[in-house]
Amino acid sequence: MDRPGGAGTEGLRRDNTAAVLRSLRRRGPSTRAELAKDTGLAKATVGVIVADLQSAGAVAEEGSRPGVRGRPGRPVALRGEGVVALGLELNVDYTSAVVLDLAGQVVLSESRPGTGETADLLALARDAYTAAVGDDRRLVGATVAVPALVRGDNRTVAWAPNLRLDGAGLADDLATTLADLGAGPAPAVRVSNDANCAAYAESHHGAARGAAHALYLTGTVGVGAGIVQDGELVRGSAGFAGEVGHMPLGDASAVCGCGRHGCWEASVGLHAMLAEVQMVELDTPLRTAEAVAERAATDAGVRAGLERVGRGVGLGIAMLSSVLDPEVVVLGGYFVPLGDLVLDPARRTLDERLASEAQVRPELRLSTLGIRAAALGAAEQSLGPVLSGELDLTS
Amino acid sequence: MDRPGGAGTEGLRRDNTAAVLRSLRRRGPSTRAELAKDTGLAKATVGVIVADLQSAGAVAEEGSRPGVRGRPGRPVALRGEGVVALGLELNVDYTSAVVLDLAGQVVLSESRPGTGETADLLALARDAYTAAVGDDRRLVGATVAVPALVRGDNRTVAWAPNLRLDGAGLADDLATTLADLGAGPAPAVRVSNDANCAAYAESHHGAARGAAHALYLTGTVGVGAGIVQDGELVRGSAGFAGEVGHMPLGDASAVCGCGRHGCWEASVGLHAMLAEVQMVELDTPLRTAEAVAERAATDAGVRAGLERVGRGVGLGIAMLSSVLDPEVVVLGGYFVPLGDLVLDPARRTLDERLASEAQVRPELRLSTLGIRAAALGAAEQSLGPVLSGELDLTS
DNA sequence: TGACATTAGTTCGAGACTCGTACTTAATAG
DNA sequence: CTATTAAGTACGAGTCTCGAACTAATGTCA
Numbered sequence: 001m002d003r004p005g006g007a008g009t010e011g012l013r014r015d016n017t018a019a020v021l022r023s024l025r026r027r028g029p030s031t032r033a034e035l036a037k038d039t040g041l042a043k044a045t046v047g048v049i050v051a052d053l054q055s056a057g058a059v060a061e062e063g064s065r066p067g068v069r070g071r072p073g074r075p076v077a078l079r080g081e082g083v084v085a086l087g088l089e090l091n092v093d094y095t096s097a098v099v100l101d102l103a104g105q106v107v108l109s110e111s112r113p114g115t116g117e118t119a120d121l122l123a124l125a126r127d128a129y130t131a132a133v134g135d136d137r138r139l140v141g142a143t144v145a146v147p148a149l150v151r152g153d154n155r156t157v158a159w160a161p162n163l164r165l166d167g168a169g170l171a172d173d174l175a176t177t178l179a180d181l182g183a184g185p186a187p188a189v190r191v192s193n194d195a196n197c198a199a200y201a202e203s204h205h206g207a208a209r210g211a212a213h214a215l216y217l218t219g220t221v222g223v224g225a226g227i228v229q230d231g232e233l234v235r236g237s238a239g240f241a242g243e244v245g246h247m248p249l250g251d252a253s254a255v256c257g258c259g260r261h262g263c264w265e266a267s268v269g270l271h272a273m274l275a276e277v278q279m280v281e282l283d284t285p286l287r288t289a290e291a292v293a294e295r296a297a298t299d300a301g302v303r304a305g306l307e308r309v310g311r312g313v314g315l316g317i318a319m320l321s322s323v324l325d326p327e328v329v330v331l332g333g334y335f336v337p338l339g340d341l342v343l344d345p346a347r348r349t350l351d352e353r354l355a356s357e358a359q360v361r362p363e364l365r366l367s368t369l370g371i372r373a374a375a376l377g378a379a380e381q382s383l384g385p386v387l388s389g390e391l392d393l394t395s
Numbered sequence: 396m397d398r399p400g401g402a403g404t405e406g407l408r409r410d411n412t413a414a415v416l417r418s419l420r421r422r423g424p425s426t427r428a429e430l431a432k433d434t435g436l437a438k439a440t441v442g443v444i445v446a447d448l449q450s451a452g453a454v455a456e457e458g459s460r461p462g463v464r465g466r467p468g469r470p471v472a473l474r475g476e477g478v479v480a481l482g483l484e485l486n487v488d489y490t491s492a493v494v495l496d497l498a499g500q501v502v503l504s505e506s507r508p509g510t511g512e513t514a515d516l517l518a519l520a521r522d523a524y525t526a527a528v529g530d531d532r533r534l535v536g537a538t539v540a541v542p543a544l545v546r547g548d549n550r551t552v553a554w555a556p557n558l559r560l561d562g563a564g565l566a567d568d569l570a571t572t573l574a575d576l577g578a579g580p581a582p583a584v585r586v587s588n589d590a591n592c593a594a595y596a597e598s599h600h601g602a603a604r605g606a607a608h609a610l611y612l613t614g615t616v617g618v619g620a621g622i623v624q625d626g627e628l629v630r631g632s633a634g635f636a637g638e639v640g641h642m643p644l645g646d647a648s649a650v651c652g653c654g655r656h657g658c659w660e661a662s663v664g665l666h667a668m669l670a671e672v673q674m675v676e677l678d679t680p681l682r683t684a685e686a687v688a689e690r691a692a693t694d695a696g697v698r699a700g701l702e703r704v705g706r707g708v709g710l711g712i713a714m715l716s717s718v719l720d721p722e723v724v725v726l727g728g729y730f731v732p733l734g735d736l737v738l739d740p741a742r743r744t745l746d747e748r749l750a751s752e753a754q755v756r757p758e759l760r761l762s763t764l765g766i767r768a769a770a771l772g773a774a775e776q777s778l779g780p781v782l783s784g785e786l787d788l789t790s
Numbered sequence: 791t792g793a794c795a796t797t798a799g800t801t802c803g804a805g806a807c808t809c810g811t812a813c814t815t816a817a818t819a820g
Numbered sequence: 821c822t823a824t825t826a827a828g829t830a831c832g833a834g835t836c837t838c839g840a841a842c843t844a845a846t847g848t849c850a
Contacts, residue, residue, distance in 0.1 A: 003398070003410055007436055008837050009806045012407045015398055016808085033827055041402055042809050047828065064817095070826030071816040149753050159753035213632035225718070229629055236624070236720025237608035240754055243717045248710050248748055249644065260748070315643050322638045323620070323718060325631025353643055353655070358544050358554035359635055403808050404835045411837085428798055437838050442799065459845095465797025466845040 005389040013049070016041060018389030020049050021058070024078050025104060025387060029062050031073025050076055056394040057082040057138075058102060078103035083386065083393060084133055086142040086187075087379025089194060089372075090114075090121040090170070092162050093284065096372055097128040100379035101137075102386065104205070108132035109372050116163045118170055122177045129181050140391060141188040141382030142178060144170060145197035145374035147224070152239035154190040188391075192381060194218075194374040195242055196233050198332060198367075199226020201377030207365040208328040215326040215362070217244070217317070218333035219273075220285045221257075223265040227324060245269070249316055267312040270334050276305030286371075289334040296341055303341065310342040314349025321350070321362050332367035339366060400784040408444070411436060413784030415444050416453070419473050420499060420782060424457050426468025445471055451789040452477040452533075453497060473498035478781065478788060479528055481537040481582075482774025484589060484767075485509075485516040485565070487557050488679065491767055492523040495774035496532075497781065499600070503527035504767050511558045513565055517572045524576050535786060536583040536777030537573060539565060540592035540769035542619075547634035549585040583786075587776060589613075589769040590637055591628050593727060593762075594621020596772030602760040603723040610721040610757070612639070612712070613728035614668075615680045616652075618660040622719060640664070644711055662707040665729050671700030681766075684729040691736055698736065705737040709744025716745070716757055727762035734761060 005014030016039070023038045024030060030038070036046045053059040060079045064072045080101035089096040093115070099108040108128055114120040121144065133139050148160035155171040168191075175189040199208075199216035208214035208228070216226040225242040227234040234241050245265040246258055254272065256263035266272055270285050279295065279302070282288040296302040317329055335342055343364050350361050367373060385391040400409030411434070418433045419425060425433070431441045448454040455474045459467045475496035484491040488510070494503040503523055509515040516539065528534050543555035550566040563586075570584040594611035603609035603623070611621040620637040622629040629636050640660040641653055649667065651658035661667055665680050674690065674697070677683040691697040712724055730737055738759050745756050762768060780786040 003414075007407075007411060007414075007434070009404065009407065009808090009835090010837090012402075012404065012807060012836085016402060019398075019402075031827070039402070043828070044810080044830085045808055048807090067818095068826085069818050069824075071818095071828075073827055149751060159751055161751075211632070227718075229624070229631070234624055234629070234719070237606070237722035237757075238720055238753075238755065240751070241718065241720040243720070243751060243754070246748070246751070247714050247717050249714065319642050319644070319714065320718060322642050323622075323636065323715060324629070325633055325636040325638070327632035353641070356544060356554050356556075356635070356638060356641075358633075359638070360633065362632075404806090404837090405808095407807085407836060426798070438799070439801080439839080440837055442801095443836090462847095463797080464795080464847050466799075466847095468798055 005392075014392050015389040016045065017049050017053065017392070017394065018387060020046065020053070021078070021102070022387050024059065024076070025102070029075040029077035031065075031075050033073055035076070052394045058393045080105050080107065081136065082138060083140055084137050085140055085379045085382035086125065086128060086133070087145070087197070087375040087377065087382065088121060088125055088128075088142065088174075089145040089197070089375040089378065090116065090118070090163065091147055091194065092116045094371070095120050095124045096375040097124050098372055098375040098379045099128055099132040100376065100383060102383065106376065109375075111371055118165070118173060121170075122173060125174060125177055126181060129178065135182075138393075139178070139187045140386055140393075141190070142174060143190045143192055143197070143378035143382045144174060145192055145194040145378045146170070147194045149240050149243070150191050150193050152235055152237070154192055154239075157191060158238070158240075188382065188385065190382065192378060193224075193226070193239075193242070195224035196226040196235075197375070197377035197381065198369070198373040199228050199242075199330075199377065200233055200380055201369055201373045202330045202332070202367060203228045203231065204380050205376060206369045206373065207330045207367055211326075211328040213325065213327045215317075215320055215324060215329045216367075217313075217329065217331050217335070219268065219270065219331070219335045220333045221270050223269055223316075225320070227326075229324070244316065244320065247316065247319065249319060264312070264316050268309055268316065272312075273306070273309045273334070276308050277302040278305070285334040286337060289337040293337045293339070293341065296338075306338060306341040307345045310345030311349045313342055314346035315353065317346060317362075317364070318350050318353035321354075321359075325359070326362045328363045328365060330365050330367050332369075332373060336366050336370075400787075409787050410784040411440065412444050412448065412787070412789065413782060415441065415448070416473070416497070417782050419454065419471070420497070424470040424472035426460075426470050428468055430471070447789045453788045475500050475502065476532060478535055479532050480535050480774045480777035481520065481523060481528070482540070482592070482770040482772065482777065483516060483520055483523075483537065483569075484540040484592070484769040484773065485511065485513070485558065486542055486589065486769075487511045489766070490515050490519045491770040492519050493767055493770040493774045494523055494527040495771065495778060497778065501771065504770070506766055513560070513568060516565075517568060520569060520572055521576060524573065530577075533788075534573070534582045535781055536585070537569060538585045538587055538592070538773035538777045539569060540587055540589040540773045541565070542589045544635050544638070545586050545588050547630055547632070549587055549634075552586060553633070553635075583777065583780065585776065587773060588619075588621070588634075588637070590619035591621040591630075592770070592772035592776065593764070593768040594623050594637075594725075594772065595628055595775055596764055596768045597725045597727070597762060598623045598626070599775050600771060601764045601768065602725045602762055606721075606723040608720065608722045610712075610715055610719060610724045611762075612724065612726050612730070614663065614665065614726070614730045615728045616665050618664055618711075620715070622721075624719070639711065639715065642711065642714065644714060659707070659711045663704055663711065667707075668701070668704045668729070671703050672697040673700070680729040681732060684732040688732045688734070688736065691733075701733060701736040702740045705740030706744045708737055709741035710748065712741060712757075712759070713745050713748035716749075716754075720754070721757045723758045723760060725760050725762050727764075727768060731761050731765075
């Protein structure tokens with residue numbers, strides 16, 4: 001509710017500067033005149049703001065666009081060489097890093113196998129920093145995505161059943177690592193849930209781009225969700241929203257790893273899927289699913305098993321859709337290699353289960369971002385304060 | 396993301412004025428010094444803003460508060476006689492009206508039996524306007540709560556199975572009615588879902604006051620929900636979020652009015668409850684539930700039936716909590732007279748079903764606002780633009 | 791009782807910002 | 821080569837916030 005930039009006239013400038021940045025991010029390189037029209041600011045104001053951003057290194061002029069009558073405008077573009085954010089993911093079997101520039105371009109993207117150790121992550125962070133940030137770019141923030149419950153402060157890990165994490169240790173460690181590397185004015189460090197990060201990435205860069213209301217589901221051993229409403233993540237009171245794996249939904253007969261019956265992931269998690277198709281797990285969920293998809297081409301029994309899984313997926317999406325009314329549902333994780341083998345039955349179940357006649361079935365899409373989704377979303381989250389006016393580049 | 400007040404320095408003033416109003420609303424009468432501290436504005440600025448609001452009739456000085464050392468402050472309070480909003484509810488068997496002043500005080504509250512006709516509502520609106528608005532108060536907006544799916548534009552009724560409503564007719568009719576009554580600068584007219592309105596009311600005035608993340612559930616023949624996240628309603632892409640009645644959750648054996656199996660309301664709606672306790676429906680859900688509660692005092696069979704219903708309620712809340720992570724869940728409608736007869740088993744089920752060890756069970760409370768909840772929330776929604784700076788009182 | 795400390799609120803000038811208008815600049819059309 | 825069109829800039833007016841200095845009102849304590 002409060003003004004992001006601050007209450008005085010300087011705050012006003014910050015907010016207007018942020019509006020210019022957002023316009024550039026959304027519409028690409030634009031002339032001052034176009035920016036004025038898009039933001040509603042006066043031409044003169046835009047001129048001053050652009051000059052400030054230019055001398056801060058955040059934007060630069062491009063070659064002019066000729067053609068039409070009249071004096072040609074000189075387009076201004078966000079400058080990737082200026083400002084970047086770092087996104088990281090620490091998972092049980094790999095770590096990823098993405099460096100994202102202000103223009104939304106991925107500058108660096110790297111994944112390494114790992115064992116979930118904080119040290120792995122810090123090493124990767126160091127390498128990514130050296131390779132893609134260095135002394136000439138300004139790092140405005142870093143966010144780590146983790147498969148854990150993270151409190152609303154975006155620092156404190158409350159519960160990480162699969163990682164040895166506790167409290168704000170990870171955030172602090174990363175902060176000191178970055179400080180040691182000499183990252184200028186201490187960049188903001190945050191920790192965030194991996195499904196939330198991936199959801200954010202899908203809504204800004206991936207399959208849900210352009211949808212203000214999206215739901216992201218990732219299938220691994222468990223099932224996680226990230227909810228985007230009005231372009232922002234829904235966090236819940238403690239920061240735990242989107243923990244859909246144990247929704248009491250499926251067969252009462254299905255026993256879940258948590259010891260209870262009827263959890264959704266006991267019907268649609270990786271192990272449930274493997275039981276349906278009577279196959280065994282390989283080294284990663286993705287490779288496992290690829291093997292299943294391959295077998296499905298020739299094995300009707302496997303296809304039938306996936307059909308049952310798909311119906312369970314559809315049932316859960318029906319549930320979530322009636323609560324959240326998303327425009328797009330993106331499926332990631334092991335669902336991606338299975339594609340329509342799972343999505344088609346899910347769509348059919350969903351059609352049968354729409355809450356009312358007026359409701360339109362949300363579009364079901366597959367994630368296009370792959371393994372870097374969470375790291376990318378983490379980076380995008382770190383860019384947030386710049387685009388909202390909370391952080392001032394020009395000072 | 397955009398500044399609510401506008402981009403120029405006048406917009407800045409509007410936003411700061413709104414901040415002062417919000418502070419007064421939240422903390423009650425305050426001196427200029429207290430306002431300065433709370434809003435972060437300079438004393439001088441607050442002085443000017445308060446003077447403006449005073450001459451606009453929105454605030455007034457109260458008798459001074461003596462006691463402490465130093466010059467005593469002169470508290471300023473929101474002035475109920477100045478600015479009001481109108482909230483209405485059109486339901487199948489009654490209509491309600493609430494007039495709410497800027498200070499959050501209910502100026503008028505009236506309910507009448509009805510038959511769901513638009514004409515009933517317009518008549519009540521006229522009467523409420525004459526009685527509590529008249530020529531001396533300024534009406535800033537009116538909102539009608541309806542048991543229907545309303546699009547995100549807050550005007551268009553998309554689906555109203557129990558009312559004869561269609562499109563934006565209701566909003567237009569109310570607008571012309573108010574215009575005929577001579578309501579100054581045309582007040583904004585909106586239409587909104589009744590459960591959403593009630594949820595908003597509970598989070599601002601009722602059992603969930605102070606909770607930024609709340610979930611409201613109302614039990615009638617169906618079950619509806621309203622979701623508040625970060626103090627704002629979650630609407631979904633089309634405006635249909637919160638349609639929880641047909642979540643595929645309960646026994647597959649329970650047949651729902653919609654023709655499908657397993658809908659939540661087929662287990663916990665009024666008729667399902669009556670079937671469990673083997674009693675018949677009276678004229679309203681509330682009176683029916685009162686009769687059931689009375690019988691439960693002496694009839695163990697009824698208590699057992701309510702226990703089963705309560706477990707179903709708890710299961711649904713477990714589902715919703717794992718998705719939304721609310722701090723408080725408020726139950727309204729027919730659940731209120733049944734109280735702990737339903738809530739206790741619901742709490743037990745919920746405890747068994749929490750998504751993770753780290754999660755804390757949301758508090759389950761009963762609605763305290765009764766039949767006027769929706770109308771009150773509607774009025775509060777109409778007050779929103781004033782408190783956010785979208786609407787300027789001083790011009 | 792009277793000087794003093796303390797807190798509230800106002801006055802005033804400086805500084806920052808946006809805006810509209812007028813002006814300059816750079817291209818195309820004829 | 822001139823007219824036209826549109827982009828960008830310079831400038832002055834108007835609005836706003838802010839801090840410092842100042843005035844006002846009260847309790848404290850000698």
